[in-house]
Structure formats: C-alpha cells, structure tokens
Amino acid sequence: MNTNNILIIGAGRSSSVLITYLLNAANELNAIVTVADSDLQLAQQKIDKHKNGIALKLDITNDLERNAAIANSTIVVSMLPAHMHLNVALDCLKYKKNLITASYISPEMKALDADVKKAGLLFINECGLDPGIDHISAMKIIDELHAQKAIITSFKSYCGGLVAPQSNDNPWGYKFSWNPRNVILAGQATAKYLLNGKIKYINYTNLFAEAEQLSIKKMGAFDVYANRDSLSYIVPYGITKAQTVIRGTMREKNYCKAWNVLVQLGLTDDSFVIDNVNKMRIVDFTHSFLRGISLQQFIKKCGYSATSETSKMIQWLDLESTAKLKIVSGSPAQILQSLLEVKWKLNKNDLDRIVMHHDFEYTLKGKKYNMQSSLARIGKNQTHTAMAETVGLPLAIATKLTLQGAFKKTTGVHLPILPVFYTPILNELHNVFGMEFNDVTTLIK
Amino acid sequence: MNTNNILIIGAGRSSSVLITYLLNAANELNAIVTVADSDLQLAQQKIDKHKNGIALKLDITNDLERNAAIANSTIVVSMLPAHMHLNVALDCLKYKKNLITASYISPEMKALDADVKKAGLLFINECGLDPGIDHISAMKIIDELHAQKAIITSFKSYCGGLVAPQSNDNPWGYKFSWNPRNVILAGQATAKYLLNGKIKYINYTNLFAEAEQLSIKKMGAFDVYANRDSLSYIVPYGITKAQTVIRGTMREKNYCKAWNVLVQLGLTDDSFVIDNVNKMRIVDFTHSFLRGISLQQFIKKCGYSATSETSKMIQWLDLESTAKLKIVSGSPAQILQSLLEVKWKLNKNDLDRIVMHHDFEYTLKGKKYNMQSSLARIGKNQTHTAMAETVGLPLAIATKLTLQGAFKKTTGVHLPILPVFYTPILNELHNVFGMEFNDVTTLIK
Numbered sequence: 001m002n003t004n005n006i007l008i009i010g011a012g013r014s015s016s017v018l019i020t021y022l023l024n025a026a027n028e029l030n031a032i033v034t035v036a037d038s039d040l041q042l043a044q045q046k047i048d049k050h051k052n053g054i055a056l057k058l059d060i061t062n063d064l065e066r067n068a069a070i071a072n073s074t075i076v077v078s079m080l081p082a083h084m085h086l087n088v089a090l091d092c093l094k095y096k097k098n099l100i101t102a103s104y105i106s107p108e109m110k111a112l113d114a115d116v117k118k119a120g121l122l123f124i125n126e127c128g129l130d131p132g133i134d135h136i137s138a139m140k141i142i143d144e145l146h147a148q149k150a151i152i153t154s155f156k157s158y159c160g161g162l163v164a165p166q167s168n169d170n171p172w173g174y175k176f177s178w179n180p181r182n183v184i185l186a187g188q189a190t191a192k193y194l195l196n197g198k199i200k201y202i203n204y205t206n207l208f209a210e211a212e213q214l215s216i217k218k219m220g221a222f223d224v225y226a227n228r229d230s231l232s233y234i235v236p237y238g239i240t241k242a243q244t245v246i247r248g249t250m251r252e253k254n255y256c257k258a259w260n261v262l263v264q265l266g267l268t269d270d271s272f273v274i275d276n277v278n279k280m281r282i283v284d285f286t287h288s289f290l291r292g293i294s295l296q297q298f299i300k301k302c303g304y305s306a307t308s309e310t311s312k313m314i315q316w317l318d319l320e321s322t323a324k325l326k327i328v329s330g331s332p333a334q335i336l337q338s339l340l341e342v343k344w345k346l347n348k349n350d351l352d353r354i355v356m357h358h359d360f361e362y363t364l365k366g367k368k369y370n371m372q373s374s375l376a377r378i379g380k381n382q383t384h385t386a387m388a389e390t391v392g393l394p395l396a397i398a399t400k401l402t403l404q405g406a407f408k409k410t411t412g413v414h415l416p417i418l419p420v421f422y423t424p425i426l427n428e429l430h431n432v433f434g435m436e437f438n439d440v441t442t443l444i445k
Numbered sequence: 446m447n448t449n450n451i452l453i454i455g456a457g458r459s460s461s462v463l464i465t466y467l468l469n470a471a472n473e474l475n476a477i478v479t480v481a482d483s484d485l486q487l488a489q490q491k492i493d494k495h496k497n498g499i500a501l502k503l504d505i506t507n508d509l510e511r512n513a514a515i516a517n518s519t520i521v522v523s524m525l526p527a528h529m530h531l532n533v534a535l536d537c538l539k540y541k542k543n544l545i546t547a548s549y550i551s552p553e554m555k556a557l558d559a560d561v562k563k564a565g566l567l568f569i570n571e572c573g574l575d576p577g578i579d580h581i582s583a584m585k586i587i588d589e590l591h592a593q594k595a596i597i598t599s600f601k602s603y604c605g606g607l608v609a610p611q612s613n614d615n616p617w618g619y620k621f622s623w624n625p626r627n628v629i630l631a632g633q634a635t636a637k638y639l640l641n642g643k644i645k646y647i648n649y650t651n652l653f654a655e656a657e658q659l660s661i662k663k664m665g666a667f668d669v670y671a672n673r674d675s676l677s678y679i680v681p682y683g684i685t686k687a688q689t690v691i692r693g694t695m696r697e698k699n700y701c702k703a704w705n706v707l708v709q710l711g712l713t714d715d716s717f718v719i720d721n722v723n724k725m726r727i728v729d730f731t732h733s734f735l736r737g738i739s740l741q742q743f744i745k746k747c748g749y750s751a752t753s754e755t756s757k758m759i760q761w762l763d764l765e766s767t768a769k770l771k772i773v774s775g776s777p778a779q780i781l782q783s784l785l786e787v788k789w790k791l792n793k794n795d796l797d798r799i800v801m802h803h804d805f806e807y808t809l810k811g812k813k814y815n816m817q818s819s820l821a822r823i824g825k826n827q828t829h830t831a832m833a834e835t836v837g838l839p840l841a842i843a844t845k846l847t848l849q850g851a852f853k854k855t856t857g858v859h860l861p862i863l864p865v866f867y868t869p870i871l872n873e874l875h876n877v878f879g880m881e882f883n884d885v886t887t888l889i890k
Contacts, residue, residue, distance in 0.1 A: 189717075190711065190714055190716055195736065200734075201711055201734055201777070202711070203714055205650045205708075205709055266635065266646055266648035266650070269646070271634060271635055272634075272635055272637070287643065288643065288645055289648075291640065291655060
C-alpha cells in the first residue's frame with residue numbers, strides 16, 4: 001500500500017489543530033503530512049519535528065512549485081484566502097487530487113463542478129467553523145425536522161469568534177483570535193437575506209447601525225448582524241418554505257454601535273493607500289476623516305452621547321493619541337488594523353471562545369415550535385484556540401474520511417450539507433471532542 | 446503630402462461636437478476622419494455622409510481589429526471609458542501614433558510616460574471639460590498669478606453638467622446630458638483634498654450628506670461636493686503653498702441631500718446583481734432596502750421631515766410605484782438608472798448647461814485677494830449639448846494642433862496644464878466659440 005501524502009497549504013493561525021490532528025492520525029492513515037507555507041519556519045513550527053511531518057517552503061503564485069507540490073500529494077487541504085484557491089483547484093483537477101477547504105464557494109469554484117464530477121473527484125468547501133460547523137449542525141436538524149414532516153418557517157443562524165468570558169477585560173469584549181484583516185473588512189459586501197417573505201438588502205452604511213441584540217441562555221448577550229448572502233442557502237438547505245432566512249455574525253453586546261462609528265468615520269476604508277504613515281501621529285490619521293468637528297462631536301453626530309458606552313469604547317481606542325503610527329504605508333483599514341492589533345491582542349494567558357446559535361421556527365402537526373441549538377467552545381491556549389479547533393477539526397475529519405473512502409460515491413464541488421458528510425463529522429466532533437450543541441424546543445402555539 | 450487619418454474611437458453622446466469640428470477642419474488638415482464604434486449605425490449617424498468621414502465598426506476588445514484601425518491612423522482620439530484606454534495606448538505606442546483622451550490619467554497610463562517620451566510621442570489626457578477646461582482655465586490664472594509673484598493660498602474648483610434654467614422643470618434640477626451611469630456611481634471612490642493645511646478623506650457615506658452650498662452671481666445657487674483625488678493636482682499645478690485645494694462637482698441646490706437618501710438606502714449599490722427584475726414592481730425593489738420602516742420613515746431617519754424639499758424630491762421619483770420594472774437583471778445602481786433615465790430624460794426641446802467655477806485666494810504685495818472665475822454654457826440642442834461642446838472642443842482643438850505640429854517639442858503622457866497646450870486651446874475656445882470666463886477679483890484685506 002502506497003503512503004498517502006496529505007498536503008496542507010497554509011500554516012497560519014487557524015491551521016494548528018488541523019495539522020496536529022492529521023499528524024496524530026498519520027500512522028492510522030498510512031500518511032505523511034506536508035505543511036506548505038511561504039514561511040518555512042512557520043511550517044516547521046507547526047510540524048514540531050513530528051516524524052510523519054514535512055515542512056515545505058511554497059510560493060503559491062509560482063506555478064512550477066505549486067504544480068509539483070500538488071502532483072506529489074494524495075489529497076490537498078487549502079487554508080489559503082478564498083481568492084487564492086482557484087489555481088490550487090485547477091491543479092487538483094489536472095493531477096486528479098481531492099480538495100478540502102474552509103472557504104465560501106466562489107462562482108469560479110462552483111463552475112468547476114461538472115469537470116470535478118467528470119474526473120471522479122471530490123472538492124469539499126465551507127468545511128470549517130463558519131462556514132462549516134454551521135452547515136453541518138443546521139442540516140442535521142433540518143433533515144430531522146423534514147423527516148418528521150415539519151415545515152420550517154424561519155431559520156436564523158449566528159456565529160462569532162470571540163474572547164472567553166474569563167479573558168474579556170476590554171470594553172469591546174473583543175480580541176483577535178483569527179485573521180484580523182477579515183474582522184476589519186467584515187460586512188463590506190452588501191448582506192442579503194429573507195425577512196417575513198421579503199428579500200432584504202442591507203448595505204455597509206446601515207449594517208452595523210442596525211445590528212440586533214441576541215440573548216442566549218447561559219452564554220450572554222450579543223450583537224448580531226447579517227452576514228453576506230443568506231439567500232443562496234435556501235435551496236441547498238431545502239428550506240424553501242421559510243419566510244425568514246438569516247445567517248449572521250455575532251459580537252459581544254455593544255460592539256456593533258461602536259464599530260459603526262469607525263465605519264461611518266471611514267477608518268475601515270480599504271480602497272486607497274496612504275503613504276508615509278510612519279511620519280504621522282495617530283491623531284493626525286483620525287482627524288483626516290473629520291471635517292470641522294471633533295471626534296467626540298462625530299460620535300454624537302452618529303447618535304451616541306458623550307457618556308454612552310459607545311463613546312467610552314471609542315475613547316478606549318486612543319484614536320487621538322499623539323504617538324506615531326508604526327506602519328509605513330497602508331489603507332485606512334490597514335492602519336486601523338495596526339492599531340487594533342495592539343489593543344485587541346490575545347495575550348499569552350488569554351483564551352478565546354466561539355459561539356454558534358441556530359434559531360428555527362417550524363410547524364408540526366398543526367402546532368408551531370421554536371427550537372434553539374447553541375454551541376460554545378473555549379480555547380485551550382493561544383495556539384490551540386477555539387477558533388483553530390472548530391475550523392481545523394471539521395477539515396481534518398473530512399480529510400481523514402475522504403482518504404478512508406467514506407465519500408467514495410460522492411463527486412463534484414460540495415458543501416458538507418449531505419448526511420454522508422455531516423453525520424460522521426458531527427459524530428466525531430461530539431464523541432471524540434465533546435463538542436455538543438445545547439438544544440431547546442418550545443411550543444409557541 | 447499624405448492624407449492624415451484621424452481615428453475617433455467611440456461615437457457616443459459626448460462625441461458629436463468633436464466629430465463635427467474635425468470633419469469641418471478635414472480639408473484644412475488634409476485629413477479624413479474615421480469614427481469607430483461597436484455600433485456602426487451610430488458612427489454613420491455622426492458622420493452624416495460627410496465626404497471626409499468614414500464610419501468603422503470596431504470591437505475594441507478584438508486585438509486584430511483594434512491593431513488594424515490604429516496602425517492605419519495618423520492620430521487617435523479615444524472616447525472610451527477610462528478603463529478601456531490602456532490597450533489603445535499600448536497600440537499607439539506600438540504603431541507610433543499620438544493619442545488624445547478626456548479621461549483621468551490612470552496609474553497604468555502614467556507608467557507609460559517614459560516609453561511614450563522615448564518613442565517621441567505625445568499622449569494628452571484629461572483634455573475635455575472636467576477634467577479638461579478646468580485644468581486649462583485654472584492653469585492660465587495660476588501661471589499669471591505666479592508671474593506676478595502672488596502666493597496662492599487656496600484653490601477651489603467646481604464643475605457640473607446641469608440642465609439649462611429654461612428647461613429646469615423638475616424638483617431635482619437635473620436631467621441626463623451625459624453618461625447616466627457616471628452620474629449614478631459618482632462619488633463612490635473616497636474623495637481626498639486639502640483643507641486649511643490638513644489632508645481630508647471623505648467617504649461615500651458622508652460625501653453627499655456634507656455637500657456645501659455655493660452661490661455664483663448671475664448663475665444661481667448650487668450644491669458642491671468633493672470629487673476624487675484633489676491632492677494629486679497640487680504639485681502639477683505648482684500650488685504647493687496653498688492650504689486648501691478642493692476640486693468638486695456641482696449640482697443644483699438641494700440635489701445632494703436628496704441624493705444622499707438614495708445612497709443611504711443602498712439604491713446606488715453596484716456590487717451585486719439582482720435577477721428577474723422585470724418580474725418585480727418598483728415598490729418591491731425599493732422596499733427590499735427597507736427593514737421594518739416605510740420610505741417616508743427612512744427619509745425622516747436621514748434627517749429630513751415629511752414636508753422638506755428633500756422629501757418632496759424623493760416622492761417625485763415614484764419609488765413606491767406599483768408599475769413593473771423594465772430591465773431583466775442588474776445591480777441596484779443599474780435599476781435606479783433605468784428609473785431615472787425616464788424621470789431625468791433630456792426631452793426634445795430641453796437644453797443642458799455646464800457651469801464651471803474657480804475660487805482662488807492669494808497674497809500679493811502684502812495684500813490678500815479673492816478671485817472668482819466662472820463659465821456657464823448652454824447647449825444648442827439635444828445633439829449639440831453644452832456637455833458635448835465643452836468636452837469635444839478642447840479634444841478637437843488639441844487634435845488639430847497636434848496634427849499641425851504645435852506641440853512638436855513636447856513628448857510623454859500629459860495633462861493640458863503647460864502654456865503650450867492651454868494658451869492656443871483657450872484662445873480658440875474664446876475667439877472662435879465665444880467661451881468666456883467671467884473673472885471677479887476682490888481685495889479681502
């Protein structure tokens with residue numbers, strides 16, 4: 001029997017648990033695990049001298065290097081940013097390798113479906129946390145409800161990568177447990193969802209201002225805002241009779257109002273680059289977005305009084321500090337990120353938390369029910385974060401199962417919404433890793 | 446002497462006066478004028494059987510067709526949208542042809558400067574109205590002031606393509622006299638300018654809300670908002686001691702507040718496409734951007750009462766009409782455009798107007814002055830609009846002068862800000878076409 005070569009592309013923050021899992025499973029899978037990254041040291045750190053691990057320096061934009069790495073592999077797990085998957089996917093097609101990612105399916109990826117099927121291959125996408133565990137856990141409930149002939153009338157699903165309550169020591173209730181750039185740019189694409197039977201579009205200008213509050217028993221009070229295109233999941237989920245379908249992002253209570261001030265001010269703008277930033281003071285940067293009024297007056301203009309929590313949260317960021325900025329050049333969003341990476345640093349002893357919450361309404365035998373299904377997970381430490389765990393485990397389990405032939409009959413470009421995917425993944429998350437959703441069903445009328 | 450072949454690419458709305466001018470000058474220039482467009486009929490209409498004119502069907506994305514047309518020409522005038530000039534410019538380099546455009550110089554165009562110089566060629570850009578006559582007229586004043594040893598401390602420059610007062614019969618004071626898509630998407634790039642010595646950035650969310658009012662004697666009351674990157678003109682204009690530098694766009698009074706409501710609502714969003722639009726009613730489209738409140742309530746939320754002019758202007762658009770939409774699919778911006786093309790149609794007997802206004806402050810021999818320089822121009826009819834005239838004439842004159850060798854010593858990628866360009870262009874605009882700026886200088890202190 002030939003040795004399997006699992007190629008993991010990308011050794012960043014969210015890859016640690018994925019890599020550890022697959023290294024631990026290497027013997028069982030008769031596999032070596034190749035971790036490829038542009039930063040060889042980072043790949044070596046993640047392998048940590050494991051006998052089944054190989055660290056590989058890989059420039060993903062170099063066609064020859066990428067081709068060789070993929071040709072040499074048995075299966076590919078791509079942890080690259082979404083827009084960089086396509087070349088990897090094309091190489092996987094060329095060399096007949098299965099592919100697993102945690103990213104949203106792009107139109108280009110979707111367009112490969114027929115070719116992937118024809119080649120007898122399987123590309124599983126959206127198989128991390130969000131998207132990932134949200135699909136997996138929701139679809140199990142949806143299929144169970146449909147099996148009972150229930151009609152799902154409303155589906156809301158929220159997820160957030162947050163800080164653990166015991167490490168929550170700043171007024172924003174937020175620290176970076178994953179790619180900071182994604183946090184800064186969140187919501188810039190117009191969100192689309194279904195509300196009481198009507199399609200709704202909410203643009204960036206209104207998104208954070210109109211965030212709603214969500215209280216989850218034993219977990220706390222959160223802000224939630226609509227995330228990307230919820231409409232595109234209605235048909236794949238089979239919930240075509242639902243009048244409300246919203247997927248959203250969760251932040252600690254009060255976060256969204258304060259973030260909205262930064263959005264309105266223009267600090268999250270990523271459309272142009274400012275040069276010689278390191279010659280500017282933080283206050284100069286901030287004031288370049290103000291015209292004739294102070295930051296405090298701007299906050300007031302956004303609707304928040306000087307004594308409001310929002311105002312305190314903005315003040316805490318020290319945006320009028322006379323200290324110099326540290327990056328050389330960057331967009332306003334990149335400059336803001338450089339400031340928040342200091343303020344929102346996950347410190348050595350800090351733990352992160354992920355929270356996921358589904359809210360269903362359905363009718364069954366003439367009665368109307370609400371069902372809530374919630375998961376919270378706290379990280380073990382700075383490396384084994386809840387984020388790295390919940391992104392990495394579904395990917396790792398899907399990789400293992402693909403290698404073991406569990407999905408042999410399924411080909412094409414997929415989300416993990418079929419029982420063949422979600423059943424064994426959820427079982428292992430639950431039985432081996434103790435990841436358990438807390439479900440509460442209530443009769444409404 | 447060989448016959449010159451002037452190739453004009455693009456026979457749209459703004460090309461009519463340009464084409465007529467060059468056809469009329471054809472004998473003097475020993476030239477034929479080739480008008481190339483993807484729509485052959487449109488090109489033929491513009492030529493109107495003139496003996497020196499040739500209409501050419503040209504698919505600009507077809508490399509062979511574009512190569513042949515440019516290889517056959519003596520000089521090229523590109524009226525394409527800005528992002529389509531680059532291939533034309535590269536062909537002009539390859540076949541050694543001079544190039545004239547009315548578009549902003551893109552970074553890619555700018556990067557060709559050394560190659561254009563090396564080839565002994567001249568590419569004149571930003572040579573229409575705005576950009577174009579604004580540069581030409583401002584630079585004449587700036588050079589004259591500098592010759593007197595004046596120090597320019599403030600420069601504000603505004604321009605608008607508007608409707609003539611006698612045709613102004615709708616509450617917006619606006620009808621389309623040029624590319625409607627540019628009007629709908631105006632301002633989406635963050636504006637940058639200098640105000641009292643400080644760099645200011647103003648994002649789309651705030652741009653129209655913070656429009657200022659400008660009153661010009663004998664011309665009327667206008668709204669003005671900052672346009673694109675004013676900072677990039679400080680060095681080319683040589684006004685490095687100015688504390689305020691703003692280039693802006695002009696609309697009739699009240700326009701910006703009402704437009705801001707459409708921006709805030711999300712109707713100018715061009716980032717996603719809605720399908721099956723022709724099955725929707727206008728009211729459904731509008732309400733898909735409202736969440737739990739009526740349009741009237743949204744207007745109020747934006748800060749305008751039910752009896753305000755703003756409210757009336759929005760109501761006049763009939764955005765809650767139960768009529769069906771007519772386009773099949775499109776972005777919100779495209780759908781809004783389809784509605785406004787009906788509402789803001791320049792009717793058969795309507796005339797348009799362009800207004801330009803420069804406002805300088807300078808110190809001279811210890812005294813401080815304000816100088817205002819204004820131009821208004823009313824169109825002749827629907828084809829010979831003020832917009833087509835003021836965009837077309839500078840382009841046409843620059844083309845003629847280039848063919849006549851007036852710029853022989855100047856090579857590279859240019860704006861028309863050197864005296865060699867602006868002096869003869871302004872002279873002809875003034876002496877032949879009666880285009881005259883009204884200048885008023887006032888002693889401030």
